[in-house]
Amino acid sequence: MNDLSSQNAQEPLLIIEPGRTEKNYWGDLWRYRELFLVLAWRDIAVRYKQTIIGILWAIIRPFLTMVVFTVIFGRIAKLPSDGNAPYALMVFAAMLPWSLFSNALSESSNSLINSASLIGKIYFPRLIIPAATQVTAFIDFLISFFILIGLMIYYQFTPGWQILWLPLFIILALLASLGPGLWITALNVKYRDFRYIIPFVIQFGLYISPVGFSSKVVPEQWRMLYSLNPMVGVIDGFRWCILGVNSPIYVPGFMISLAITLLFLWLGVSRFRKMEKTFADLI
Amino acid sequence: MPNTVIKAENLGKKYTIGHQMEGRSYFALRDVLMQNAKTLWNKTKDLATGKPIIQGDTMEEVWALEDVNFEIHRGEAVGIIGRNGAGKSTLLKVLSRITEPTTGRVTIQGRVASLLEVGTGFHAELSGRENIYLNGTILGMTRAEIKKKFDEIVAFAEVEKYLDTPVKRYSSGMYVRLAFAVAAHLEPEILVVDEVLAVGDAAFQKKCLGKMSTVAREGRTVLFVSHNMAAILALCPRVLLITEGHIKRDGTSQDVVQDYSGEYETLTSRVPLGERRDRRGNGSIKMVGIRFGTKENPESGFWVTGKNALVQLSYQCLPDQRYRNIEIAIGVRKQDQTRLLYLGTKVVKQDLDFVYGLGSSICQIKRLPLEPGRYSIITEIKQNGIIVDFVQAAATIDVMEGDYYGTGVIWPYGGFLCDYSWSHYTGDSNAADR
Numbered sequence: 163m164n165d166l167s168s169q170n171a172q173e174p175l176l177i178i179e180p181g182r183t184e185k186n187y188w189g190d191l192w193r194y195r196e197l198f199l200v201l202a203w204r205d206i207a208v209r210y211k212q213t214i215i216g217i218l219w220a221i222i223r224p225f226l227t228m229v230v231f232t233v234i235f236g237r238i239a240k241l242p243s244d245g246n247a248p249y250a251l252m253v254f255a256a257m258l259p260w261s262l263f264s265n266a267l268s269e270s271s272n273s274l275i276n277s278a279s280l281i282g283k284i285y286f287p288r289l290i291i292p293a294a295t296q297v298t299a300f301i302d303f304l305i306s307f308f309i310l311i312g313l314m315i316y317y318q319f320t321p322g323w324q325i326l327w328l329p330l331f332i333i334l335a336l337l338a339s340l341g342p343g344l345w346i347t348a349l350n351v352k353y354r355d356f357r358y359i360i361p362f363v364i365q366f367g368l369y370i371s372p373v374g375f376s377s378k379v380v381p382e383q384w385r386m387l388y389s390l391n392p393m394v395g396v397i398d399g400f401r402w403c404i405l406g407v408n409s410p411i412y413v414p415g416f417m418i419s420l421a422i423t424l425l426f427l428w429l430g431v432s433r434f435r436k437m438e439k440t441f442a443d444l445i
Numbered sequence: 446m447p448n449t450v451i452k453a454e455n456l457g458k459k460y461t462i463g464h465q466m467e468g469r470s471y472f473a474l475r476d477v478l479m480q481n482a483k484t485l486w487n488k489t490k491d492l493a494t495g496k497p498i499i500q501g502d503t504m505e506e507v508w509a510l511e512d513v514n515f516e517i518h519r520g521e522a523v524g525i526i527g528r529n530g531a532g533k534s535t536l537l538k539v540l541s542r543i544t545e546p547t548t549g550r551v552t553i554q555g556r557v558a559s560l561l562e563v564g565t566g567f568h569a570e571l572s573g574r575e576n577i578y579l580n581g582t583i584l585g586m587t588r589a590e591i592k593k594k595f596d597e598i599v600a601f602a603e604v605e606k607y608l609d610t611p612v613k614r615y616s617s618g619m620y621v622r623l624a625f626a627v628a629a630h631l632e633p634e635i636l637v638v639d640e641v642l643a644v645g646d647a648a649f650q651k652k653c654l655g656k657m658s659t660v661a662r663e664g665r666t667v668l669f670v671s672h673n674m675a676a677i678l679a680l681c682p683r684v685l686l687i688t689e690g691h692i693k694r695d696g697t698s699q700d701v702v703q704d705y706s707g708e709y710e711t712l713t714s715r716v717p718l719g720e721r722r723d724r725r726g727n728g729s730i731k732m733v734g735i736r737f738g739t740k741e742n743p744e745s746g747f748w749v750t751g752k753n754a755l756v757q758l759s760y761q762c763l764p765d766q767r768y769r770n771i772e773i774a775i776g777v778r779k780q781d782q783t784r785l786l787y788l789g790t791k792v793v794k795q796d797l798d799f800v801y802g803l804g805s806s807i808c809q810i811k812r813l814p815l816e817p818g819r820y821s822i823i824t825e826i827k828q829n830g831i832i833v834d835f836v837q838a839a840a841t842i843d844v845m846e847g848d849y850y851g852t853g854v855i856w857p858y859g860g861f862l863c864d865y866s867w868s869h870y871t872g873d874s875n876a877a878d879r
Contacts, residue, residue, distance in 0.1 A: 179546070
């Protein structure tokens with residue numbers, strides 16, 4: 163009975179074995195792209211159901227944080243803005259990537275546990291679940307982008323050609339959250355401690371990242387060290403795109419942030435793939 | 446010549462489970478602190494070395510599947526039977542790639558769709574229409590396929606009017622119908638189905654079975670797990686019997702099902718209820734004994750048709766614990782596990798407010814309406830609707846011949862008896878119109 167060896171080309175031959183790392187892992191991921199889109203769509207469709215103001219939440223939260231930061235850091239602490247840019251605009255140029263990053267990170271790090279029933283009953287590349295949450299965060303980002311446009315009109319501030327680079331930094335912000343997000347969501351399956359750590363990390367990160375203030379207030383000798391925080395590079399990039407020449411980018415620091423982001427991404431993906439096989443048993 | 450689509454070789458799956466230490470009823474605070482410090486240290490060690498953390502004080506390795514070998518050919522419909530905890534679901538999970546085997550390998554040719562639960566991924570807030578797309582994609586259909594079959598799915602589920610209502614407003618029957626309808630329209634080469642027919646009403650179950658046999662006739666391969674022997678016999682010519690992680694029998698469905706019923710009998714007569722290991726539930730209350738009798742002779746051990754029948758279930762709670770809102774149910778089934786009677790405290794509003802220590806409950810059936818024969822009993826205790834103890838085939842009971850109608854005529858020709866009466870008209874010109 164050697165029919166298995168003479169398989170026809172249409173029917174894929176699947177071998178299930180312990181420790182078998184699939185050669186076509188990324189191909190498989192591509193084959194399940196519709197599931198990725200549908201899960202992302204579900205998260206968006208459900209996100210603001212049974213709320214009164216619905217999607218306005220995506221606008222109100224970053225806006226209020228921006229107001230508070232402008233008052234505290236700009237008015238009370240009297241920190242300098244970047245060049246001639248209005249302080250509120252500078253803060254909001256950082257609020258955008260920060261809320262993109264923090265939403266993506268917190269959603270993706272809880273994503274596997276929230277989909278426990280799916281994982282226990284159906285096979286698909288598990289990477290889809292945390293990746294799909296990034297789309298939700300991105301949609302929220304797009305909505306709050308309108309506040310930025312509103313602020314620019316209010317301050318009569320015209321962005322330069324640098325704004326064309328913005329998509330690159332959006333992707334960078336998502337990648338910066340995806341790496342740690344993947345790692346933590348995988349760990350979360352085994353050790354639920356991590357679901358308590360993430361809100362804390364995000365709260366903490368808001369103050370150690372240059373959101374309420376310009377990264378130029380950090381003393382020169384510490385800037386390299388400061389750039390170890392991957393969000394420093396992303397936020398500086400956003401400010402450069404939006405505020406233009408007022409906020410020149412600090413290239414060596416940016417390179418360090420970029421390297422750290424990629425390192426975390428690699429770590430996240432490889433850890434995730436290593437643990438992926440046991441999710442259904444542990445969740 | 447039939448060709449092989451699934452081939453399992455030396456398949457094994459090991460789980461490590463932890464046990465909580467029992468026995469001591471109270472601890473000094475110091476002991477508790479010491480114990481916590483010790484477990485924290487052990488967990489940290491596990492975390493550092495990357496070992497999975499096991500909750501509990503002692504660990505045990507359990508082989509849910511061991512040395513499983515079989516081949517399944519194209520177009521076969523194969524039933525998988527076995528008691529709870531025998532490893533059926535683990536086997537399906539391995540075949541559908543949800544979990545990885547510990548040893549051995551499986552070679553599968555063709556696209557596998559597995560249906561281990563109806564309505565996987567359904568979202569309560571989304572409408573029926575949206576859930577069809579969501580669930581269909583999760584089960585592996587493409588958008589185009591779903592679009593093509595959309596009307597068919599809706600018609601099968603009979604939910605046309607409620608397509609744009611969130612499914613949380615659906616009745617449970619509608620919900621299950623919609624969920625099964627999506628799954629029924631999958632068209633994979635290999636369909637793996639777990640006990641999904643246990644839900645829904647009888648008419649719908651019949652519809653589902655019909656759909657599944659169509660699938661099998663179309664030349665696709667079906668693997669079907671069920672406790673419903675009638676369904677297995679109707680659908681699958683071949684059956685695998687799994688016992689304690691091994692394939693014990695592999696043969697024609699008649700032979701294996703008969704064997705299986707036999708195994709149940711020896712098990713129930715050999716092992717006392719309290720020591721049975723094929724049980725489900727959290728174990729806070731454990732059923733320890735079951736006795737049968739009639740009103741006249743409570744210790745008889747059998748029932749008599751037409752006589753008041755008694756069944757007494759005794760149970761033991763964990764020491765020093767009281768449990769509230771207890772629901773007890775006893776089911777009477779044919780030996781092929783076809784359901785006949787359900788005797789639950791909930792439906793007659795006779796739930797228990799609380800239990801502690803050792804307890805027993807007696808259920809009386811007035812004028813037993815069952816034909817003489819041998820029946821299988823399943824027992825269950827629930828607390829707040831959650832199963833605390835469940836044993837399938839907890840016992841078998843023989844029903845002796847008796848005079849149900851008090852007429853002296855005993856005529857065992859149906860499965861059930863009930864009170865009825867006839868009226869006759871003859872020689873009357875209007876007889877046919879009455």
